[in-house]
Amino acid sequence: MSIGSVPSKFRISVDHDQCMLCQRCIENCPYGVFRMENDRIHVNSRQCVACHRCISMCPRDAIDIEERPVDYRSHPVWTPEVREAIYNQARTGRIILAGMGNAVDYPIIFDRLLLDACQVTNPSIDPLREPMELRTYLGKKPSKIEYTKNNGDICLKTVLVPNLQLETPIMIGHMSYGAISLNAQHSLARAVKATGTFMGTGEGGLHESLYPYQSHIIVQVASGRFGVDINYLERGAAIEIKIGQGAKPGIGGHLPGGKVCADVSCTRMIPLGSDAISPAPHHDIYSIEDLKQLVKSLKEATQWKKPVFVKIAAVHNSAAIAAGIARSSADAVVIDGFRGGTGAAPKVFRDHVGIPIEAAIASVDAKLRSQGIRNEVSLIASGGIRESADVAKVIALGADAVYIGTAALVAMGCRVCGTCYRGLCPWGIATQRPDLVSRLNPEVAGKNVENLINAWTLELSELMGAAGINSIESLRGNRDRLRGYLLDEAILKVLDVKPVGA
């Protein structure tokens, strides 16, 4: 009792004049906040995670949530979060696990970068009347093309390697079945098929009901090798080796046995209820030279028909690491920034390890160009892409395409409550409980995600048109279209971006 209980994170209040006792809040809250007693809704605020399910379902707007209703003595250093982490660890002596992405208030570089637009000297382009080329090809590009001419016909002599064709440079990142529900994966699959782009499986295998979407699915091979066999590799449009993840660089993953239900067990090919442990490194590759062996083993297994991507977390030496990956026969490098989301990660990693995607992409792109190997790999940026402006900015910093994760989940209803690890997601996204999963209708949620991708794509083409650019390739690495606003000189140098006014 020396520590006692800490204040409730949220306080729920019910306006009993408004409440019509429909009990939708009780039905919808899997955390057990609401109950009916004596013809009145009663609450247990301590159970609340602010998922907003009750708010969205209440027909009378009778519910209110207040964050941190009890103040600690304010202090700029000893914040409530810091104090509560100490109470937790003083009790348990354990590593703190937390959900979603980085929760520390670091400055966001995207918000200090401004995009350009044309005025008089070169005309802006109206996407309504001019074609806008957003189609993106991911994979190796030859450094030169050899061809023969035959009576005016040109015949290509250079053998091209397989690329992925995206109708928009926005893809959906790897969120595994297990971390998210099958209905959530179905929603994403419908959206990527409708928009001509791709999604990732994560390290959870490929459920057979997703086979109809396999030509839009990138299959992941991570250190646990869950769900990986030759059929899985052949089904994917591309294969992605996951080395690291922005939310937890340098460490592996543990899917608790409790989340391994019958279907998850089947897709991952592990026994029911068994922990799924992904070791920190891949234990068959211990060096950048060995990586080449893994990349080539996957290509050889699939007879060189599939592009192979390598995903790393954005860390201090990303540029040098990516240059090594570019020489490994990989076709694309995915850089996952320190704001990348996750179902669960040690808080200390989530909040303190890795670097922002903006700086990582810029430095990787610069390094690859300086070594003359930028054509060897495509660059995919992920981790903290929140809106179309972020897409435009990160492409101008050198990315070919982006992966979105959290944004796609938000499009399906996720409120970023960060409680994914409880497995009780009331939106049917990060849960395997059948009654909760059934709340997510793949047709509707798929349409929502499709709308989001379409809306961002429209905005991206408007931004490009305004800048007088009619092809995404002319935006790629085009740092002249960016200016830094209140960024320091050192960061501007890393980004290779001029300050505003210059």
Added chain:
Amino acid sequence: MKTVTIDAENLHYTPLNQKIRTAVKEGADEIIIEHVMGQRFIADGLRGDVKITIHGVPGGDLGMFMSGPTCIVFGNCDHAPGNTMDSGNIIIHGSAGDAVAHSMRGGKIFVRDDIGYRGGIHMKQYMEKRPVLVVGGISRAFLGEYMAGGFILVLGRNSPRPISERGVGSGIHGGKIVIRGDVDDHYLGVGARKIPINEDDKGEIIPLIHEYASYFGIDPDPLIADSYVKIVPSSSRPFAAKYTWE
């Protein structure tokens, strides 16, 4: 019975595998590969019910993602034979390098002599798929690390202590490792527990010893008569006690 012979001298692994695939497609029951010298990825992702006899030393990842074939190697193997293998057999008349049977999901591997570090790391099982690794000689450190399922048998034919290095079964959370003779407790990894074998284990190892003996032409009886210990997980959730929720 259709046999195809391939000469691998000066042949890169991709054309070699193409020849193997073509032979399988054309109905070969047996493929004999001569003059193998370090070619990686032999039978990588290969399906089918074919016997592949390899003369020489294959390079890394022999039989990776393989589903069905049997590879018999007359020579040593490099790194990770049977890596993420799905089903089939690999029989090695010699020793093998590190990470033998890495993440293997099904089938059997028999190594006549010794294996390197991290043998059987992260082997896993599901339903009827239960991978088996039998090592005739000794194993280096980190045997059966992160093991999630399957069965490793180390016979240590020329040693009373087949393993005298650390990290045996560290992070093991499924499956079992049976070792002839004994293993000193201080070589066990975190989460591994040593217990005596029971009748069920005995019933399982006897046919494997017979199978091993039949491949390599030795007398199984002294091995069968000897004593064994078993390494199993102390918990199916070895890391659970490390974490608390926010």
